Amino acid sequence: MQKERRVSPQTKKEDEVLDLALRPQSFSQYIGQEKIKKNISIIIEAAKKRKEACIEHILFYGGSGLGKTTLSYIVAKEMGSGIRVIAGPSIKKAGDLAAILTNLREGDVLFIDEIHRMNRVCEEMIYPAMEEFKLNLIIGNGPMARTMELKVPRFTLIGATTRLAFLSSPLRSRFGGTFRVENYKKNEIEEIIKRSSSLLDIKIKNDAVKLIASCSRFNPRVANRLLKRVRDFSEVEGNKTVSRKDAQEALSFLDIDEMGLESGDRKILQTLEEKFSGGPAGLHSLSIASSEEKETIIDIYEPYLVQIGFIKRTPRGRVITEKAKKHLKTIK
Ligand SMILES: Nc1ncnc2c1ncn2[C@@H]1O[C@H](COP(=O)(O)OP(=O)(O)OP(=O)(O)O)[C@@H](O)[C@H]1O
Ligand SMILES: [Mg+2]
Numbered sequence: 356m357q358k359e360r361r362v363s364p365q366t367k368k369e370d371e372v373l374d375l376a377l378r379p380q381s382f383s384q385y386i387g388q389e390k391i392k393k394n395i396s397i398i399i400e401a402a403k404k405r406k407e408a409c410i411e412h413i414l415f416y417g418g419s420g421l422g423k424t425t426l427s428y429i430v431a432k433e434m435g436s437g438i439r440v441i442a443g444p445s446i447k448k449a450g451d452l453a454a455i456l457t458n459l460r461e462g463d464v465l466f467i468d469e470i471h472r473m474n475r476v477c478e479e480m481i482y483p484a485m486e487e488f489k490l491n492l493i494i495g496n497g498p499m500a501r502t503m504e505l506k507v508p509r510f511t512l513i514g515a516t517t518r519l520a521f522l523s524s525p526l527r528s529r530f531g532g533t534f535r536v537e538n539y540k541k542n543e544i545e546e547i548i549k550r551s552s553s554l555l556d557i558k559i560k561n562d563a564v565k566l567i568a569s570c571s572r573f574n575p576r577v578a579n580r581l582l583k584r585v586r587d588f589s590e591v592e593g594n595k596t597v598s599r600k601d602a603q604e605a606l607s608f609l610d611i612d613e614m615g616l617e618s619g620d621r622k623i624l625q626t627l628e629e630k631f632s633g634g635p636a637g638l639h640s641l642s643i644a645s646s647e648e649k650e651t652i653i654d655i656y657e658p659y660l661v662q663i664g665f666i667k668r669t670p671r672g673r674v675i676t677e678k679a680k681k682h683l684k685t686i687k
Contacts, residue, residue, distance in 0.1 A: 361584070362615050363655070364420035364574045377551050377579055378425050385429055386550065386575075387543040388422065391415075391534045395426075398532065399433050408462035410434060411531025412485055412512040414470075416519040418658075420576030421536045423515040424468060430513060431464040443469040452477045453492055453505065456484055461508040470514035471521035478526055485512055485529045538573040538662070547575050548582050557586045559597040566602045572615040572659055584609060612686050614663060623647065623656050624665060624683055627675040635672030 366374065379385040382392045395413070402410045413430065415423040431438035437460060446452050446467070459465060467473065473481075483489050490505040514530065516522060527533065539547070545568045552559045559582075567585060571578035588605035589597040610618055626645040627634050642649045647656070657673075660666040665679035 360617060360619065360655070361580065361609055362570070362572055362577050362611060362617055364418055364572065364576050366419070366576070367580075370576060370580060373579055373583060374576065377554055379429065379550075380432065382429055382433060384550070385422065385425065386546050387539050388426070388536060391426065391536065394532065394534070395430055396433070399430070402434075408436075409509050409511045412514075412529060414514045414516070414522075414527070414530040414533045415536055416516045416533070417536030418538070418574070419517055420574045421538065422575060423536050424466075426536065427464070427466045427468075427513045427515060431466070434462075434464065434511070436462050436464050436511070438464045438466055440466045440468065443467050443471065443473040446473050446477045448474070449476060449480055449492065452480055453490055456481075456490060456507045456510070457505060459508045459510045462510070463508065464511045464513055466513045466515070468515050469517075470526075471516045471518045475523075478523065481512075482525065482529060539575065541568055541573070544568040544571050544573055544575065544578050548578050551579050551582055555583070555586070557582070557597060558595060559586075560599060562599040563597045563602040566599055566606070566613065569613050570606055570611050570615040577615070581606070581609075581611070612682075614665075614682060615659070616682075619647070620656055620660060621683065621686070623652065623660065624675055624679050627666070627673060628680060628683065633680070634674035635669050636674075637672040641673060 382396065385392065398410050415426055417423060428438060439455065439459060441455060446455070455465065480490060483491060484507050488507045488509050490507055492503045492505060493500055494503050495501060512530075519527075545564050548559075548564045548567055548571075551557075552564070563585070567578060567581050571581055585597055585602045585605040588608065589601035592601060594601055606612075612621070623641070623645055626641065627636055630636075630644045631640070636644070638649050638652065642652060645652070657666060657668075660679075661668060664676055665682065667674045667676055
C-alpha cells in the first residue's frame, strides 16, 4: 500500500477547507500566471465593449493544485456572470447534459472540471451547444427515433484538465482560448505563502517562508498545506511566531527535505544510484527494484524529479543526474 504523501498536489480531505479559505477572489489576489491574466482580461474587456454576454470558450490545463479551478471562478466573477460547476465524470448520459445546459441562464459560465473524463457521447453532444447554442436530442429508439432540437442559452464553457492529451481534438479545437497553467516561480510561491499566512493570521519569519517555499514543489496547494502543518507544529511548541527552526523541525518531522522530496522520491533515486550504478534503467526494472508500480513511478514520482533535473529520461532508460547524487549525499 502506498504511504500517505504530503507533497502530493492532488486534493486531500484536509485541503478542502483550506482551499476554500485561501482561494483568491480576483485577478489582483491571484499571484503569478501573468500571461493568462492579461490575455483573459483583454478577452473580457473586448466582449464587454461589444456588449456581448459571453466570451469565447476557454480551456485551462496544467498540473493539480496550480490554480485552474480558482482561475475559472475568477473569470466568471470578472465577467459578472453566474457560474455552474460540474465534474466531467458526473456527466454520464445525454439527459444529464441536456438538463445542465437548458438550466443555464443567458451569459452564465459552465465550468466542467476534469473535462477529459466526460462521457464520449455527451462530448459529441456538446459541440453544437458550444458552436450554435443548440442541442440535438434523440428521442425514442429504433425506427421511431427522432431528433429534437433544443435551444440553449448563450453560455461560456470553461474546461479544466490535468491531462490535455486525453482530450479529443474536435473538443479541443472548439475552445477559443487554451491556456497552460504553469508551475510557479519561487518568489511567487513565497508571495502565496505570505498571503495565506496573513489570511490565516499566522505570524511567520521571512526565512521560514523561504524554506517552506523551497519544499513546496512550486505548487500553491502543497505550499498552503505545508504552511498549515508548520504552523500547527510551531503552535504545539508554544511559539507565537513561526521561525525557520520551527519550519525546519516540522518539515523534517514530516520527512520532507528541502527539495520537497519524501522518502518515496528518494527511494527511486537511491535505487537508480545503488542498484543500477546511476542508470540507465528501464521502467520495468526500476519498478521491480524499487517495489513501486510502474504507473506510480510515471504519474507520481517522475514528473517532479525530471522537472528539477534529478532524473533524465533517455531512450535507454532513466538516468540519475549529478545534481541528484549531490542532493542524496547532503541528506544522508
Ligand atoms: N495563483 C494563485 N495565487 C494564490 N493562491 C493560489 C493560486 N493558485 C492556486 N492557489 C491556491 O491553491 C489552491 C488550489 O488551487 P485550485 O483548486 O484552483 O487548483 P486546481 O488547478 O484546480 O487543482 P486540481 O487539478 O487538483 O483541481 C487554491 O485554493 C488556492 O488557495
Ligand atoms: Mg480544480
